[in-house]
Amino acid sequence: MPAVNPFALCVMNGTITVVGLGPGSDSMMTPQVLDAIRTADAVVGYTGYMKSIAHLIPDSVQTVATGMTGEMQRAEEAFALAAEGRHVVVVSSGDAGIYGMAPLIVELHASGRWPEVAVEVLPGISAFQAAAARLGAPVSHDFCAISLSDLMTPWEVIEKRIEAAASADFVTAVYNPRSRDRYWQIHRFRELFLRHRSPSTPVGIVRNVTRKDESVVLTTLGEFDPDSLDMFTMMLVGNSTTFFSGERMVTPRGYFSREERGLRPVGQSIMSSSFRAIAELMKPDSRPTDERWAVMHTIHTTADFEMQELFHATPGAIQRWHEALTAGGATIITDVTMVQSGLRKAALERYGVTVRCYLHDERVTELAKSAGITRSQAGMRLAAKEHPDALFVVGNAPTALLELASLLHRGGFAPMGVIGAPVGFVNVVESKHRLKAAAGATPIAVIEGRKGGSAIAATIVNAAFSLDEAEAMNPGRDV
Known part of the structure; x- marks a missing residue:
């Protein structure tokens, strides 16, 4: 049985056509909308919009x-006029x-109060579409729109x-970001987004799009000024793959690999997203940034949030190792080659770090x-x-750790530091207790208890290498 149009069952004495005027310029209106306005018996709309199209209304x-x-007043008036048999255009x-x-x-038509009135809706070009076109191609993949108006x-x-x-x-396209009385919501928006997105996430801000006083700002989630936005502003926040190309904002569909575009690998984006998720799930603590960054690496490697309790480090150890390793020419000694395999090769090469394992000497x-x-x-x-x-x-x-603890206890041995993460039962x-007692002024990091392993030991070193990326949650830079 063919579908039935409920409007066709009515005695259609009048019609309401709801139209979208586009973002501002007459050139952005569709021919259908222009024709509806010019052939209407009555046009109903917000005062500001009516002024903007006054020259189009006979x-x-x-x-x-x-x-x-x-x-609501406009809608009721539109139905009253249409019930008299008129063709009414309602503008947005x-x-x-x-x-x-x-x-x-x-919704009002669905109430059944005006069965003699037919309703149709004509599409218009939305503000976020116009802003997106002005910025380049920021919404070419999955997107959503959110209004910050809580009226x-x-x-x-x-x-x-x-x-x-x-x-x-x-x-994400942001409508109604800020008004005179609603000034705090956009600040909260940024706070919430920064829990999941890097501060370097591209942001495009377009004010009065397609109008004479149009302005465009390219910025980032961490740097944009919330107080610069108003009700005439459309803001587009990119996703983890969005990038700037000159004056354009681009969200790729996937036709080219990230390497072909000269961007970081997809695996790195996944790592960044994982680290942001870890940061959100970790318990609040008073650890300094360098130590917390190392803890996050151990959690990422093990998927074990107990690492937050088991990780112990000398204050400032990760920061000191970062400075020493990135200064160039440092040496890392590992107990087994598995630890050596887990160190980031690009970082070792970049900073000229030598890794030695004496086990097979x-x-x-x-x-x-x-x-x-x-x-x-x-x-x-x-x-x-x-x-x-x-x-x-x-x-x-x-x-191996017992030997290092003994050497430290005897004195005369002052290495860059010791990372103690052996795993097992005997x-x-x-060995970890001895290291902590013997360390003295030597920076150390220890995974307490029986847990540990080569991958965890290596990831603590990787945390030291990438400490300068901690704020941007970009741990995979050296992958």
């Missing part, structure tokens, strides 16, 4: 204009279905939608046999003699 056409918040800016008069007119929508609901858009990585086998110690202990003993100022990183062998906990 003198013989009746006009009804009301001020801001007069939507942009597209009438996006924060415009179309929903109100259609008819509770702020609690708006805030949930902001959180959802931010966490889902939608490109022929001299280590001889020393272990003659001294009656393990190869891991012998490797650390030999490395301490040849590279006394290195960063020593233990992720597997507790005996001598593991004891």
Whole structure:
């Protein structure tokens, strides 16, 4: 059975056509909308919009204009005129279905109070579409629009939608960002978005789009000025892939790889998103930025939030290691090659850092046999003699950490630092206690208890390498 148009069942004595005027310029109106206005018996709209199209309305056409918040009055008047058999045009800016008069007119018509009136809606070019075109191509992937006006929508609901858009990585168009009395909502919007997005996220701000006094600002989520926005402003916030190309804002569809565009790899974007999620889920604490950054790395590596409780470091250790490693020419000693494999190769090459593992050195086998110690202990003993100022990183062998603790306790050994993260059940906990007791002035980082491993030991070093990216949540720079 074919679908039935409910409007066709009415005795159509009059019609209401709801139209979108576009963002401002006459050139942005569709031919359908222009024709509807010129052939109307009456035009109804907000005073400001009526003034802007006065030159398009024939003198013989009746006009009804009301001020801001007069939507219901305008709608009732439109139905009253249409019930008399007139063709009434109700105008909205942009597209009438996006924060415009179309929903109100259609809802009133659904009440059945005016069965003799037919209703149609003609599309218009929305403000966010015009702003997007002016900026380039910022909404070429999944996007959403959010109005910050809480006149008819509770702020609690708006805030949930902001959180959802931010966490889902939608490109987001912001309507009604700020007015004289609603000045704080845009500040809260930015605060919520920064929980999920990098401060470097591209933002495009267009005021009075398509009009003579149009202005365009390209900025970022962390740097835009909320107090510079008003009701004539459209703001577009990019997603994690959006970038600036000259004066254009682009959200790629995926035709080209990120490497082909000279941007960071997709894996890096995933890492950044993961770190922002970790930051949101971590318990509040008083740790300084460098230590918290290292904790986040251990959580990212293990998916274990207990790391926040198990991680212990000398105050300022990560910061000191960052400065020493990025100064160039440093040496890192690992207990096993698995730790070496987990260090970021690009960072090692960039800063000229040498990584040594003595475990398979022929001299280590001889020393272990003659001294009656393990190869891991012998490797650390030999490395301490040849590279006394290195960063020593233990992720597997507790005996290696016991050896380093003994060397520190005896004195005369002052390395860049020691990372103690062996894993297991025999001598593991004891080795970490000994390191903490013997460290003295030597910076250390320890994973308390039996947990640890080569990947965790390596990721603490990677945290030191990337500490300058902590604020931007960009841990994968050196991948």
